[in-house]
Amino acid sequence: MIRRRPVYLDHQATTPLDPRVLEATLPWLTGNFGNASSRQHAFGWAAESAVSAAREEIAEALGAGPGEIVFTSGATESNNLAILGAARAARGRGDHVVTSAVEHRAVLDPCGQLATEGFEVTVLAPDATGRTTVEAVAGALTGRTVLVSLMAANNEVGTLNPVAEIAALCASRGVLFHTDAAQAFGKVPFDVRSGVALASFSAHKIYGPKGVGALYVRARPRVALSPLVFGGGHERGLRPGTLNVPGIVGFAAAVRLASREREAEAARLTALRDRLDQAIRGALDGVTRNGPRVDRLPGNLSLSFAGVDGERLIASLRDVAVSSGSACTTASAEPSHVLRALGVPDALAKATIRFGLGRFTTAAEVDFASAEVVGVVRRLRSEIASLSA
Numbered sequence: 001m002i003r004r005r006p007v008y009l010d011h012q013a014t015t016p017l018d019p020r021v022l023e024a025t026l027p028w029l030t031g032n033f034g035n036a037s038s039r040q041h042a043f044g045w046a047a048e049s050a051v052s053a054a055r056e057e058i059a060e061a062l063g064a065g066p067g068e069i070v071f072t073s074g075a076t077e078s079n080n081l082a083i084l085g086a087a088r089a090a091r092g093r094g095d096h097v098v099t100s101a102v103e104h105r106a107v108l109d110p111c112g113q114l115a116t117e118g119f120e121v122t123v124l125a126p127d128a129t130g131r132t133t134v135e136a137v138a139g140a141l142t143g144r145t146v147l148v149s150l151m152a153a154n155n156e157v158g159t160l161n162p163v164a165e166i167a168a169l170c171a172s173r174g175v176l177f178h179t180d181a182a183q184a185f186g187k188v189p190f191d192v193r194s195g196v197a198l199a200s201f202s203a204h205k206i207y208g209p210k211g212v213g214a215l216y217v218r219a220r221p222r223v224a225l226s227p228l229v230f231g232g233g234h235e236r237g238l239r240p241g242t243l244n245v246p247g248i249v250g251f252a253a254a255v256r257l258a259s260r261e262r263e264a265e266a267a268r269l270t271a272l273r274d275r276l277d278q279a280i281r282g283a284l285d286g287v288t289r290n291g292p293r294v295d296r297l298p299g300n301l302s303l304s305f306a307g308v309d310g311e312r313l314i315a316s317l318r319d320v321a322v323s324s325g326s327a328c329t330t331a332s333a334e335p336s337h338v339l340r341a342l343g344v345p346d347a348l349a350k351a352t353i354r355f356g357l358g359r360f361t362t363a364a365e366v367d368f369a370s371a372e373v374v375g376v377v378r379r380l381r382s383e384i385a386s387l388s389a
């Protein structure tokens with residue numbers, strides 16, 4: 001069944017709020033409006049106990065302790081706090097950080113900021129599928145390296161990195177390892193006991209509310225962080241500011257659902273993704289798939305279409321909501337930095353569609369989307385052919 005058009009296939013950009021999350025959140029937006037830091041009355045106590053319960057639930061799902069969770073406004077802030085906070089706090093020990101060319105801007109830009117502060121930043125080139133190998137990381141570490149930041153799952157092409165192996169290498173060399181797990185958590189197995197020191201999460205990627213996320217900060221061995229903002233001492237002084245109680249309660253509800261449904265949902269999405277892939281590549285020549293074939297995010301598919309104008313391709317797909325790359329780069333005419341790093345030529349990178357399937361995507365929607373894409377690509381190609389004839 002197609003519930004509405006455009007059909008939403010951009011779940012790497014964001015996900016709709018699950019109605020069950022909304023239900024859990026609503027009381028905290030209405031009657032239960034207390035400030036979780038108000039210690040002197042029942043409104044505050046109720047809010048505080050809801051935040052504590054949410055913290056415990058999220059920590060447990062991650063294999064962490066509740067004291068290791070810092071609530072933030074989302075993965076962008078978590079990445080900034082992890083990267084700037086850890087590197088600045090470790091400045092006495094070294095001045096080198098390592099990341100990769102396919103990271104989200106919320107990792108690359110804080111690394112760029114560190115460069116302006118005198119840090120040396122090594123940006124590793126991933127392999128052709130977008131994966132950064134443990135050997136590549138090993139080759140980049142020096143005696144001055146304090147931090148490695150590599151994403152768990154790529155938001156454009158769905159590649160999974162070998163997080164546990166990289167974490168083990170970093171631990172053996174006394175280097176902190178941060179992973180941006182915004183896309184991985186809730187979709188593929190993820191547990192901080194893989195040995196990461198810091199990990200970033202976002203609720204709106206897992207059918208929770210926007211504007212809330214978390215940073216896992218390992219307690220033992222302790223990870224020192226310099227805070228980015230200063231204020232009332234909330235979140236152990238690492239992230240002061242009145243807590244977003246409804247957001248945090250909603251985040252926990254989203255985590256609960258994701259933990260419960262992840263395995264079955266991954267199998268369902270993989271099948272739907274393959275159905276979309278086969279329908280499009282079965283009908284059209286000159287389509288390349290970006291990212292790895294296996295070891296990838298279940299609902300993600302990135303396809304590049306030779307012989308069509310990229311901007312016209314996306315603009316012509318009025319009834320299918322997709323993007324050419326990450327939501328933050330689609331506004332610019334520049335091709336995606338991720339596809340560039342994978343060696344995709346610029347013209348082809350611009351003619352790339354990132355499909356992101358999600359919890360409410362149906363087979364009918366996938367069939368509708370594939371028919372639309374095939375129709376549009378055929379039309380654009382025949383226009384070009386008639387122009388050059």
Ligand SMILES: Cc1ncc(COP(=O)(O)O)c(C=O)c1O
Pocket residue numbers: 012013073074075076077104106151153154155180182183201202203204211212213327
């Ligand atoms: C890999 C990755 N990191 C970070 C972010 C930013 O997350 P948020 O929107 O919660 O700031 C996103 C989403 O855009 C993402 O896909």
